[in-house]
Amino acid sequence: MRGHQVTIKDIAKILHISPSTVSRALKDHPDINPQTKKNVQELAKKLHYKPNQIALNLLQKESKLIGVIVPEIIHYFFSTIISGIEKIANESGYHIIIAQSNESYHKEVENIQALLSSNIDGFIITMAKTTLNFDHFKNVEEIGVPMVFVDRACDKVTADKVLVDDFDGAYKATKHLIDNGCKNIIHLAGPQNLDIGIQRKEGFLAALNDSNISIGDYSIQICDTHDHALKLIPEILSRHNNIDGIFAVNDLTAIGAMKAVKSINKKVPDDIAISGFTNSFISYIADPELTTVDQKGFEMGQHAARMLLKRMQSDENYGPVTTILNTDLIIRKSSLKKK
Amino acid sequence: MRGHQVTIKDIAKILHISPSTVSRALKDHPDINPQTKKNVQELAKKLHYKPNQIALNLLQKESKLIGVIVPEIIHYFFSTIISGIEKIANESGYHIIIAQSNESYHKEVENIQALLSSNIDGFIITMAKTTLNFDHFKNVEEIGVPMVFVDRACDKVTADKVLVDDFDGAYKATKHLIDNGCKNIIHLAGPQNLDIGIQRKEGFLAALNDSNISIGDYSIQICDTHDHALKLIPEILSRHNNIDGIFAVNDLTAIGAMKAVKSINKKVPDDIAISGFTNSFISYIADPELTTVDQKGFEMGQHAARMLLKRMQSDENYGPVTTILNTDLIIRKSSLKKK
DNA sequence: CAGCTTATTTCAAACGTTTGCGAAAAGAGT
DNA sequence: ACTCTTTTCGCAAACGTTTGAAATAAGCTG
Missing domain, CATH: 3.40.50.2300 (Response regulator)
Incomplete structure (x- = not known):
């Protein structure tokens, strides 16, 4: 029973103007009459208008989501990695979707497929112990979705890596x-x-x-x-x-x-x-x-997220980078x- | 530098048929000529066609994402809850977005806002210890996004709960x-x-x-x-x-x-x-x-996910349910x- | 051969938003 | 009064997919 979320169209209909005008008014576009802007912005606030992220995602072909695949989050090391990733990701307006492979190759493949079709913008992955075939990673590489390996990396695939020494x-x-x-x-x-x-x-x-x-x-x-x-x-x-x-x-x-x-x-x-x-x-x-x-799981996670963000935001196709952190x-x- | 993901339109263009035919062919619609179906399905497989989840989300007004907010995933209990949630969610084609409050009220509010604008379909929440004001939860309730509390619940809000005795x-x-x-x-x-x-x-x-x-x-x-x-x-x-x-x-x-x-x-x-x-x-x-x-964190997570799914899939607005699990x-x- | 059925396909709208371009109206300058 | 500019707004396309309805073609009946 979801209450109908307020859309730009709703606002447009109420004010008898077009959706495009509403859109521009909401982002303070110079083309719009100050009075119109004021009307739109006030109504939007009153109706608790929230832009529909899904529509934006479709338009911009990005989801602002990072897929994180780890063996098991109950392990302290992996959860610290995740925390590191989350921190950096959030700072840039990204969120993380977490999937666990439970050290199973099949679950890993499944997760990659599922997250790919969720239009993840990038992957951060710690391979499962049982993974010996790397076609699923190659597939990600072919499709062109950026991918960073953490801790356990895959040699056979061109991707950024964060390892410890x-x-x-x-x-x-x-x-x-x-x-x-x-x-x-x-x-x-x-x-x-x-x-x-x-x-x-x-x-x-x-x-x-x-x-x-x-x-x-x-x-x-x-x-x-x-x-x-x-x-x-x-x-x-x-x-x-x-x-x-x-x-x-x-x-x-x-x-x-x-x-x-x-x-x-x-x-x-x-x-x-x-x-x-x-x-x-x-x-x-x-x-x-x-x-x-x-x-240093937390730092590894942070590094991985930074590398992924850089890769996602870059237009040029620079070669794969491997960061090796030292241990104490x-x-x-x-x-x-x-x- | 993303390679262009294969779409239905691409397949349609190659086979000189319309996107709607492709769409139906892919889902084995009886209206479609068997030969056409075969052509489409083969090409789709060859090109690794994956339906664009974002487009589907837009159409169906759902994101297939569940927002999970916990204090800290490094704690064993919370990570078992998450695993329980993930299991049930995945079985129904949902994924989980995880956000940590670090036991901070402000981070909790921030997370709720951020996930709301990501068009989360529902929330599963374990309150932060420091949360004394509940307006952010009330806001979720008003908007009509289903929400289930786990372990630490909020009395002041009408929502499903999973507790232990x-x-x-x-x-x-x-x-x-x-x-x-x-x-x-x-x-x-x-x-x-x-x-x-x-x-x-x-x-x-x-x-x-x-x-x-x-x-x-x-x-x-x-x-x-x-x-x-x-x-x-x-x-x-x-x-x-x-x-x-x-x-x-x-x-x-x-x-x-x-x-x-x-x-x-x-x-x-x-x-x-x-x-x-x-x-x-x-x-x-x-x-x-x-x-x-x-x-029984894992079971709590599973219960919470089931309750949320039921709530999301239901049209009638049944009263809040509280499940109390016994302990060993x-x-x-x-x-x-x-x- | 007119009319009907069936099989197959396409059209168009819809989801919510953005954005280039054109349009309308009003004002300014000559 | 004519053109030119400025201000303000709407149209339409686009993102990828689904789906009801319409269209086309072919086959069949009488």
């Missing part, structure tokens, strides 16, 4: 564990089809290498969820009881590992030091508090061994 | 603490201008009453943030060292309290048992794991005293 972050975290006395660190790694999985692993390996620490065949475990770590860690530790450090690809996995370690009555950090990656809220909640790499190592108790 | 949840949590041996429980309460603050406090008081436990002047403390609890709890405990239970209005505050308790070398739960409210992700991360009241007490270690 995963290699360096992982290197710093691993080096920190080594400096704190760890001699046998394992890495709980992310999927190796994603750049972040690869880079963090490489940073880990490089740090070990630079410290002349040998790498066992068990040193790298593909494991990037809380529950998997809960199961995996006791198993690994039973086979390799000299492990004294864990660097996990994300905080949640690190905390799963932390719980697992505590569950078999080993101490964190004294028996096993742990570092995560992301600096999500839970790293602060964990006990002991989790050492981690701050991934946040040292907390989970990595500080006593001696 | 805060009173009962608080009662159950408090009763559980009592049953586990607590004799002197304090409540860290939310703002008393919000119904949830009042109801949870009342549930707490009722449980104490029913167990004939006396209530001290310090039994209720307005305190609903992690950091406030961190400061407040040591102070209170130093003045009332027989306190043996804490019921906090939300999980984050409970965990702040838990940390504070541990910091002064008291044991959770043996010295002081703790229960939170919400069952957010961190309650599972906490050590000891936090007993809490499951607030999730018992974990933080409340289970040894003896």
